[in-house]
Amino acid sequence: MTAEKNKQENNFKEAMMTYFKGVKAEWSKVSWPTKQQVIAETVVVLAVVIFFTLVVYFMDIIFKALLGLIK
Numbered sequence: 001m002t003a004e005k006n007k008q009e010n011n012f013k014e015a016m017m018t019y020f021k022g023v024k025a026e027w028s029k030v031s032w033p034t035k036q037q038v039i040a041e042t043v044v045v046l047a048v049v050i051f052f053t054l055v056v057y058f059m060d061i062i063f064k065a066l067l068g069l070i071k
Helices: 002-029 035-069
Strands: none
Touching: none
16 A cells, blocks of 8 residues: 555656646746836736726716716
């Protein structure tokens, strides 16, 4: 029973080591954006979110006003 348990533990450790070696190899292949790219893309995303938030807000005001005319 103990030999079987040790074998399972060793297989698990080997599998984990293989996994993390693969992760390390793939991690080095990633092309990371520059700081300027991250800042520029963040600004674009925030601008788009703010724009569409305002569009939805104004549409809500318009529809409330139109529905308020119906009695």
